[in-house]
Amino acid sequence: xxxxxxxxxxMRFAIAADRRSLDPAGLKYEMxxxxxxxxxxxxxLVEKAGSGEVVVLSLGPDGVQEILRKALAMxxxxxxxxxxxxxxxxxxxxxxxxxxxxxDGGYDLILFGRMATDTASGxxxxxxxxxxxxxxxxxxxxxxxxxxxxxxxxxxEGASETVTFPLPAVLTxxxxxxxxxxxxxxxIMAAKKKPLEVxxxxxxxxxxxxxxxxxxxxxxxxRIVGEGADAVAxxxxxxxxxxxxx
Amino acid sequence: xxxxxxxxxxxxxxLRKVALEAxxxxxxxxxASGGGEVHALLTGAPGIAxxxxxxxxxxxxxxxxxxxxxxxRYNAEAAAATAAERxxxxxxxxAFFSASAEGRDLAPRVxxxxxxxxxxxxxxxxxxxxxxxxxxxxxxxxxxxTLRLTxxxxxxxxxxxxxxxxxxxxxxxxxxxxxxxxxxxxxxxxTELAQRAAARMDLGEAPVIVSGGRGLRGAENFRLVEDLxxxxxxxxxxxxxxxxxxxxxxxxxxxxxxxxxxxxxxYVAVGISGAIQHLAGMRTARTIVAINKDxxxxxxxxADYGIVGDLFEIVPRLTDEVRKARSAH
Numbered sequence: 001x002x003x004x005x006x007x008x009x010x011m012r013f014a015i016a017a018d019r020r021s022l023d024p025a026g027l028k029y030e031m032x033x034x035x036x037x038x039x040x041x042x043x044x045l046v047e048k049a050g051s052g053e054v055v056v057l058s059l060g061p062d063g064v065q066e067i068l069r070k071a072l073a074m075x076x077x078x079x080x081x082x083x084x085x086x087x088x089x090x091x092x093x094x095x096x097x098x099x100x101x102x103x104d105g106g107y108d109l110i111l112f113g114r115m116a117t118d119t120a121s122g123x124x125x126x127x128x129x130x131x132x133x134x135x136x137x138x139x140x141x142x143x144x145x146x147x148x149x150x151x152x153x154x155x156x157e158g159a160s161e162t163v164t165f166p167l168p169a170v171l172t173x174x175x176x177x178x179x180x181x182x183x184x185x186x187x188i189m190a191a192k193k194k195p196l197e198v199x200x201x202x203x204x205x206x207x208x209x210x211x212x213x214x215x216x217x218x219x220x221x222x223r224i225v226g227e228g229a230d231a232v233a234x235x236x237x238x239x240x241x242x243x244x245x246x
Numbered sequence: 247x248x249x250x251x252x253x254x255x256x257x258x259x260x261l262r263k264v265a266l267e268a269x270x271x272x273x274x275x276x277x278a279s280g281g282g283e284v285h286a287l288l289t290g291a292p293g294i295a296x297x298x299x300x301x302x303x304x305x306x307x308x309x310x311x312x313x314x315x316x317x318x319r320y321n322a323e324a325a326a327a328t329a330a331e332r333x334x335x336x337x338x339x340x341a342f343f344s345a346s347a348e349g350r351d352l353a354p355r356v357x358x359x360x361x362x363x364x365x366x367x368x369x370x371x372x373x374x375x376x377x378x379x380x381x382x383x384x385x386x387x388x389x390x391x392t393l394r395l396t397x398x399x400x401x402x403x404x405x406x407x408x409x410x411x412x413x414x415x416x417x418x419x420x421x422x423x424x425x426x427x428x429x430x431x432x433x434x435x436x437t438e439l440a441q442r443a444a445a446r447m448d449l450g451e452a453p454v455i456v457s458g459g460r461g462l463r464g465a466e467n468f469r470l471v472e473d474l475x476x477x478x479x480x481x482x483x484x485x486x487x488x489x490x491x492x493x494x495x496x497x498x499x500x501x502x503x504x505x506x507x508x509x510x511x512x513y514v515a516v517g518i519s520g521a522i523q524h525l526a527g528m529r530t531a532r533t534i535v536a537i538n539k540d541x542x543x544x545x546x547x548x549a550d551y552g553i554v555g556d557l558f559e560i561v562p563r564l565t566d567e568v569r570k571a572r573s574a575h
Contacts, residue, residue, distance in 0.1 A: 007385070009385065009386045009388070009503060009522065009523075009526070010522050013385060013389055017391075020554040022385075022389070031558075033504050034504070037505050041483075055291075075289065076572045088429045089366060089391075089393065090363050091354065091356060091357075091366070092361075092362070092363045092364065093361070093363075095358060106336050107444070109547040117385075117386060117503060118385050119384050119391075120367060120382070120383070120384045120385070120386070121364075121366040121367060121382075121384075122350050122354075122366060122367070123353075123354035123357070123364055123366050124354075124358050125354075126351055126355045126358070127297065127354045127357060127358040128356040128358075129355070129358075130326070130354075130355045130358035130359055131358050135323075135434045136322065136350040136351075136355070137434055137436065138346065138350065138409075139351070140351065141497065146460060151437075154347070155498045156257075156346075156348065156495075157346060157347055157406075157448045157449070157451070158441065158442050158448040159257070159439055159440060159442060160439075160440050160442070160498075161319070161436045161438065161439050161440075162318070162438040162440075163434060163435065163436050163437070164434070164435050164437055165433060165434045165435065166433055167433075169434075175497065175500075175504040175505065176497040178491075182386065184454070184474070189352050196266045206363065207301070207363040207395060207397050208363040208364070208365060208393055208394070209393070209394050210391055210392070210393060210394075211379060211392045211393060211394040212390070212392045213391050214389070214390050214392070214423065215388070215389060215390070215411050216383070216387065216388070216389075216390050216530070218397065219274070219534070219548040220545075220550075221534060221546070221547060221548045221549045221550050221552075221553055222546060222547050222548075222549070222552075223550060223555070224541070224546065224554060225551050225552060225553050225554060227553070227554045227559065228553050228554075228555035228556065228559065229555065229556075229559040229560045229563040230555045231555070231560075232370065232553070232560060232563040232564045232567050233367050233567060234552055234563065235535065235553060235567075236567040236568065236571055238551055239512070239535070239551070239571075240502065240571060243512070243532075243533040243550065243551075244534055245249075245453075245454070245511050245512040245532075246568065
């Protein structure tokens with residue numbers, strides 16, 4: 001089960017002086033949304049099976065220990081931090097480091113959120129599957145396991161697929177599959193004593209890097225056409241003559 | 247001069263619009279690097295070859311068609327192996343996929359097989375020598391990242407709708423080839439593909455989206471949103487997370503940070519307050535209209551045009567007026 005620490009998306013972001021990163025001042029971090037669903041699914045599967053354990057893995061600086069502890073508090077058994085000063089943008093470099101750690105783990109399922117909400121690339125899960133030569137179903141919103149096989153559902157544009165696959169496998173989790181549980185006080189206390197192993201991340205040289213970051217142009221919105229149904233005529237006129245969308 | 251590659255996505259025996267977008271992007275990249283050829287890969291059940299000529303209309307010089315009964319539905323393993331093999335043997339400068347549901351699965355697999363990096367979900371790109379720069383909206387659309395990708399081939403997946411298909415007709419050479427691996431031996435199998443009611447356009451392809459929020463007060467009132475979408479004629483219907491969580495609409499209709507990210511020409515927000523989670527999915531729409539009873543709702547800060555008031559009076563009137571305006575020309 002792989003998770004990523006991402007900034008709280010409710011915040012207002014500022015670009016740092018290097019123009020290539022976010023201004024760290026005031027950034028708060030949390031576990032990525034989709035990663036939270038994936039942790040929940042992993043816990044439910046182990047609970048249902050009545051055996052097994054959930055191992056949670058994250059790559060990044062020591063700050064990621066906070067979200068690893070959160071997953072432990074939710075019920076994961078142990079955690080591994082692949083330590084790196086920063087998380088590269090290049091998914092292949094991350095995938096190789098994760099695959100090296102996961103290779104001999106003997107896991108039945110390797111779960112990811114369908115993408116990290118910060119870099120929003122969604123590449124690492126399928127890449128890890130290919131590097132480990134494991135079957136992979138990405139962006140699933142339904143899942144059933146039966147013995148050594150699984151059935152998953154994924155939503156496409158205007159359609160949905162039902163997919164079967166053998167275990168072991170890599171799955172990436174979309175929204176709608178499960179609500180992450182809140183950690184209980186007991187869970188939070190227990191998490192402090194659960195093992196959290198720190199190892200260096202084996203990071204290669206990225207070919208994909210951030211050249212610059214910018215805030216999108218502010219929308220110059222805020223124009224109230226009017227109040228009530230009487231404003232509709234003016235709105236339609238503006239849509240036709242000014243916005244030219246009618 | 248360098249050749250480029252495009253993966254042409256098809257479903258149900260038809261090309262998808264994103265296939266034309268990928269070919270258009272590959273044409274642009276080939277022209278930018280001195281006018282090389284565009285080679286497209288089209289896979290599907292027997293009969294898909296009939297669609298190859300259309301790729302020529304959008305600038306493909308060569309279309310390699312892989313026809314196999316096992317490719318009727320998306321076959322990730324066969325598609326990834328075949329695309330990786332074509333790209334490896336073709337010596338391309340750049341290879342384009344869509345960041346569609348299928349492409350988001352396929353492109354990273356191909357990248358890992360080739361051992362090259364992937365610029366994912368890209369809204370624009372430029373080629374300079376051995377470098378490709380690409381723009382990618384990240385942090386729920388609140389930050390635009392410019393990425394630099396060095397080396398060949400540069401793998402890119404394009405955000406659906408970001409590149410408009412441009413006709414650049416030529417008569418494409420069409421060749422057929424076998425899949426790189428037997429599709430029948432795939433471990434992951436799509437056993438069912440269920441089209442949802444096709445009465446309306448998909449959120450990713452519709453020029454107009456009409457979206458509803460909690461302000462509608464109940465699932466039954468989405469009729470108002472549907473009617474307005476029908477009046478536009480080219481509209482899809484979306485919803486906020488609150489609405490899909492409550493089961494008023496299917497989860498697939500959700501627009502926002504954890505749902506679909508859309509950039510239509512026109513986005514009409516009906517009874518939507520404008521939570522950050524929702525804005526993340528629609529803030530790049532070209533024109534935004536908001537209808538909400540609360541004049542202080544955050545949606546009005548980003549809307550180009552707002553009407554404050556009772557949506558139950560405003561929306562039916564708007565539906566009538568849109569219908570009239572559209573029938574007038």
